[in-house]
Amino acid sequence: MASLPEPITALVAALSRLPGIGPRSAERLALHLVQGETDFVKQLAQTLVTARERIQICGTCGALTEKNPCAICEDSRRDAHLVCVVERAADVIRIEKSGTYRGKFHVLGGKLSPLNGIEPEDLRIVELETRITKEPIQEIVIALSTDVEGDATSFYLAKRLARQGLKITRIAHGLPAGSGLEFADELTLSRALEGRREIE
DSSP states (O other), X not given: OOOOOHHXXXXXXXXXXXXXXXXXXXXHXXXXXXXXXXXHHHHHHHHHHHHHHHOEEOTTTOOEESSSSOHHXXXXXXXXXXXXXXXXXXXXXXXXXXXXXXXEEEEOSSOOBGGGTBOGGGXXXXXXXXXXXXXXXXXXXXXXXXXXXXXXXXXXXXXXXXXXTOEEEEOOSOXXXXXXXXXXXXXXXXXXXXXXXXXX
């Protein structure tokens, strides 16, 4: 059986590094692209480069944005007393799609995982503490996954951030145990946010 030409093999390898794209899907995409219209492929390549160059991380909350600070941080209509803590920038988008949360956000950039070498100093916890001292924050809503690392990070944050006048809650466990926000639909996220409770 003839092997694929080297440029296609290289493209398959590159595409298979994307999340959710296995070897077969990567091969199908690669074959589609190399047989597609040249103008489309050039436009796709340029769109990827432009998006990567223009999108940055918000200096305040850590969300994906084209301008710094992001639109959510600058929106005076949002509840500045309420900050939702999430693991990744993509989680901000998922919660926004639920349409029920009107506070601000803070992206940790991961969750505690000593086995993988992720310690508190590797996360954006100091930045969150700084925000608590400078902004009129009254409630921190922890919206991390319900796996072991997510639970450990939530309890660590609850203890570290505890101070008078600050309420710390966690979204209700309407999310499947052991999974993340990426697997939840808008209704589940909405109910989880509405059913949040204080961490004891």
